[in-house]
Amino acid sequence: MTEIPSAVAAPLRQQFARLTRVFLTGLLAILPILVTIAVILWLVQLAEALFGGMLDVLLPDPLYLPGMGLVVGVVLVFLVGLSLQGVFMNQLLHWFETVLNRIPLVKTVYGAVRDLTGMLGSNGERRFSQVVMVRLPDMPMRLVGFVTIEDLQSVGLACDDDEVAVYLPMSYQIGGYTLLLPRRCLTPLDMGFEDAMRFVITAGLSRPGAEEGGNGRRG
Template sequence: MISLRKYLFAGVVTLVPLLVVAALINWLIEVSDKTVALLPVGYRPDAWIGMDIPGMGIILALVFIIIIGALTTHFIGRHLMRLVDRVMGRIPLVRNVYNATRQLLESIFGDGSKAFKEVVMVPFPNQGSLVMGFVTGESPLQVSEGETTRVAVFVPSTPIPTTGWLLFVEASELKHLDISVEEGMKLLLSGGAVSTPGEKKTN
């Protein structure tokens, strides 16, 4: 009986994630196909190639994203992106979401140097507990005269890290983690379920 329960649990753990991924892919294909169906008949992919291919909307979306990425890496594209950043930066509420999302994506898909510099543990919300955060730079603020340098640390919420807390922590209170920003972000997004190969550095 114990073996049957063990096998049942193992089967559920194996199949459910696969079914969830399959359902998500199927949903994306359906949404993309419905989106493509909104195009005029002459502009639909099946009119070009003479047959209907499921998921063509996803392929077109990827091609569109790659084209946009290629354009934004050149001079004209960078100029347009700076213009978009300025416009978004002037809209209340929208600028907070836009900047946070942009910083998050840069930290995940970029080299991490633009947004987050290092993964650390800091005491928060009290001295008895630690949370993981990302160093963004030295703080320009000085709470009291003669105080040691404080470090700006962004502590994202989990599992949706587009919001969080900005802490100004004394450098001596930081516990440095020997993991990359990408590994730290994966750990954060998984709610701690994904392990990382890094170990804590000794201060």
């Protein structure tokens, strides 16, 4: 087998490395967009398959048009949001949650999904009372956390008066740790809940002001 001369092989390797870097740059730029579009399309297809299938059974063939299931799903979600503004629907939802919480396996799944959506939704900031910097004793590191419970005795935990519950999320995955720490280990941060959560979840790659400044640095 004829060997490629080193004078030719070196430029080929450099060109291949350059093409690889260009490809990875393009892939990293377009991948978040593709994933977002894929999730949106999956939700659209799910709504169309669920509600469209129901309409296809209820309506005659000439009256059913593709896309009606998605429209019904959007309208239904909007109506549920409006109805929850009233006392009766809130009581009905509370009763339904009570029933689900009595079913052994269902209550675990439902509780986890409800807490996750509540954390990521508009009421997530109300669940976390404060964004803090955590400094563990005798450890040369700091962590960004969220105070979840100010009074531990109210939930049946016998702790010192100055201890609070702090949630420490993990980067790039759903999970984290809840620590019971004295307040002297915490330093309040002037950072919003969404900015702090994005900073921790993305391992610091998403920083406050990144959209305005381009690279997240403040001058």
